[in-house]
Amino acid sequence: MFNNNIIKLLIDEPAYRHRQVLSEIYSNLVEDWDKATTLPLELRKKLKENFSLEIKGKIINSGRSDSLKAVIEFDDRIFVESVLLKHKDGRNTVCVSSQAGCVMDCMFCTTASTGFVRNLYSYEILAQLLFFLRILNKENKRITNVVFMGMGEPLINYENVMEAIRILNNKNFFNIGQRKISVSTSGIPSKIKKLADEGLQLNLAISINASNDKTRRAIMPGASKYPLEEIFDSARYYFKITGRRIMFEYVLLRGINDKEEDALELSEKIKDIESFVNIIPFNGEGIYKKPSARTINTFKDALLRQKISVTQRYEFGSDIKAACGQLVFKFL
């Protein structure tokens, strides 16, 4: 199975050899070390004996031709889910998980109910992408967009997520532009500021879901230790440093956060932030219900009247209608 043994195997090799090996995996997409012809025979043999290029993944067929959902298994029998969305305009978006489970405990999210298992290593995040890239490559296609919207809170697993993003963005490996990569967070102010200071042009989505701390505490108990005002401050900072407009994700829950007053309160708080609100009418099961079409429209209109931009679809490169952690469960 695809794992980190490769670091140990290459410990005595020069840096350029590391790059060659990564290039064989992530750019040339070798699935058999015998085909890694840029490497010396001796090293190929060593890799073949000690490092499997197999990714244990199972496609769950949705019956839809425009999407594939995969369950990927790692060495310790941890399973995560990822989704490939094929768009009519030729874009191919992959939604990846950054953790197995999640600590944030959002009441409306299925990932939360699985509890937190562990952070994923950067190579495990990349394995999800490589799994789909190998499929696309057979059709002469590439991954064009990546969204960190699968299981987990990516900013808690910051170092591994950043390492994966650097490899995704690297011209010699996945070669995916920074503006084609989106990170979706429940809102951790210090980490949002840190991300801003990375000098990258990533899209940032903040799963906000409430217009005040009281409501947020009720539906996002884990994330609510950060007051909304601090989150909004970090969003202002992110825009100031990166120039990237923020997307506020708002899962509309019937009778909980869907009133006109909620929209007005939210507008007041974000009116000076370069942002837009992506409305996601709840579509799951359990204690929450989806609001009526009329309520959704009233909410949307209230935002628009306050000159807040609104979408009802994901705009960073796909039609994903989900907050972090929800996509893999809701989409198919």
Ligand code: SF4
């Ligand atoms: S919505 Fe996101 S942050 Fe909240 S529990 Fe789900 S995966 Fe975690």
